[in-house]
Amino acid sequence: MELALEKTMIQNEPSCWHAVRSRFPGAEEGPYLDLSGRSLLFEDGRTALNAHLDALSVGLVDKGALFEAVESTRALFADLIRCEPDEICFTRNVTDGIAAFGTSIEWKRGDTVVICEALEHPANVYPWFGISRKFGIDVRSVASDRGALSLEKIIDAIDSTTRVVAVSAVSFAPGFTFPVAELGAECRRRGVLLLVDAAQAIGVANIDARQWKADAIVASTQKGLMALYGLGFMFVRQEVAETLKPAYLSRFGVDQEGHEAHLGNPSSDAYAPGARRFDVGNYNYPGIVTVAPAIRMLLELGQEQVESYVFGLAREFANRILDLGLPVFGGRPGSHSSQIVTVGSDLGSEHDSTGDHDMLSLYEHLSANRVRLSIRRNLLRFSFHIYNNESDIDTAVAFVAQWIERHGSDARALTRT
Ligand SMILES: Cc1ncc(COP(=O)(O)O)c(C=O)c1O
Numbered sequence: 001m002e003l004a005l006e007k008t009m010i011q012n013e014p015s016c017w018h019a020v021r022s023r024f025p026g027a028e029e030g031p032y033l034d035l036s037g038r039s040l041l042f043e044d045g046r047t048a049l050n051a052h053l054d055a056l057s058v059g060l061v062d063k064g065a066l067f068e069a070v071e072s073t074r075a076l077f078a079d080l081i082r083c084e085p086d087e088i089c090f091t092r093n094v095t096d097g098i099a100a101f102g103t104s105i106e107w108k109r110g111d112t113v114v115i116c117e118a119l120e121h122p123a124n125v126y127p128w129f130g131i132s133r134k135f136g137i138d139v140r141s142v143a144s145d146r147g148a149l150s151l152e153k154i155i156d157a158i159d160s161t162t163r164v165v166a167v168s169a170v171s172f173a174p175g176f177t178f179p180v181a182e183l184g185a186e187c188r189r190r191g192v193l194l195l196v197d198a199a200q201a202i203g204v205a206n207i208d209a210r211q212w213k214a215d216a217i218v219a220s221t222q223k224g225l226m227a228l229y230g231l232g233f234m235f236v237r238q239e240v241a242e243t244l245k246p247a248y249l250s251r252f253g254v255d256q257e258g259h260e261a262h263l264g265n266p267s268s269d270a271y272a273p274g275a276r277r278f279d280v281g282n283y284n285y286p287g288i289v290t291v292a293p294a295i296r297m298l299l300e301l302g303q304e305q306v307e308s309y310v311f312g313l314a315r316e317f318a319n320r321i322l323d324l325g326l327p328v329f330g331g332r333p334g335s336h337s338s339q340i341v342t343v344g345s346d347l348g349s350e351h352d353s354t355g356d357h358d359m360l361s362l363y364e365h366l367s368a369n370r371v372r373l374s375i376r377r378n379l380l381r382f383s384f385h386i387y388n389n390e391s392d393i394d395t396a397v398a399f400v401a402q403w404i405e406r407h408g409s410d411a412r413a414l415t416r417t
Pocket residue numbers: 093094095096121123124168170171172197199200220
């Protein structure tokens with residue numbers, strides 16, 4: 001599909017971002033600051049999905065064209081994180097990718113996996129405990145460092161039993177960026193596999209799989225990739241993939257040319273090269289055709305430009321919230337920052353709602369005025385993407401200021417923290 005964004009517009013200038021925004025009808029419905037929950041759907045993705053559904057409705061599905069879409073989308077995703085298409089497979093979601101990778105390792109009893117249970121999303125916790133129950137390995141959890149994953153604590157926790165370290169590149173709350181490349185270098189040096197949960201980073205942060213020295217990267221398509229739930233990608237580094245035996249063996253996971261219904265020699269067929277061995281049965285075609293135009297747009301925009309624009313919006317928002325006297329978790333923007341800004345100072349355990357009366361009052365005021373955001377871990381979470389602009393910041397900040405003015409005493413309680 002041809003993207004109508006002119007090549008010449010793809011620069012880090014307002015007209016380009018204006019053109020991008022115009023392709024997200026939902027962007028004009030009030031500031032949409034909830035990428036971390038899910039993105040607005042990219043119009044071109046929806047058009048591609050409609051065409052796919054139309055073809056299904058009238059019985060005109062071209063299976064060959066669907067397989068071509070699978071391969072071109074695999075290649076697009078590989079370009080996005082700068083690796084080879086053979087290093088990419090399709091998954092259902094982040095949990096699925098982590099479980100597929102983890103269960104393909106030949107574990108020995110007593111092996112360990114290092115994670116930070118306090119900060120990781122359940123998607124990067126449960127699968128490891130599942131693997132622990134099944135294979136008798138230990139999950140070693142390091143403590144959080146005031147809301148940050150501690151590089152030092154993770155490295156200290158690695159010993160001769162450690163096979164895998166699993167971290168998120170950007171946490172879902174408080175939304176801090178983790179220095180993945182520094183951990184990657186240490187893991188590679190010590191022969192430990194590094195899995196990165198890129199659910200919050202994909203499509204926003206400028207990711208380079210080689211520079212991260214990651215062995216596996218998992219992501220899904222409903223956030224930074226601006227598409228649907230139920231589809232994910234997994235990168236597995238070629239040399240590592242060749243050593244893994246996926247829990248499922250499937251027609252698409254073996255090295256066989258020819259029709260999908262052709263049965264080769266299931267007892268001895270070689271695995272498909274690299275991460276392709278993790279592909280299972282027919283693909284999520286609706287998800288794949290929907291995400292392709294969004295990845296194409298991100299590649300045209302350039303990941304450096306995207307990161308710089310989106311992180312820039314979040315930085316400005318954080319500074320303006322701080323200037324109003326409200327606490328931003330982590331303080332002034334710095335190297336820990338991302339596209340996520342969390343407001344509050346108590347990292348708790350509540351999601352979607354909060355027992356903190358003032359926080360809830362501010363959340364309700366913003367929601368009633370069509371500012372879309374979420375509550376995670378007791379913090380108000382605002383998150384930005386390429387469809388946002390300065391006017392979203394102005395509008396959201398104005399409603400926060402209005403709430404402070406109207407709720408003098410409540411606001412003072414919140415700003416005191
Ligand atoms: C860091 C992180 N990992 C994983 C997920 C989701 O995992 P899954 O795709 O398995 O539902 C999210 C949010 O939805 C997340 O923020």
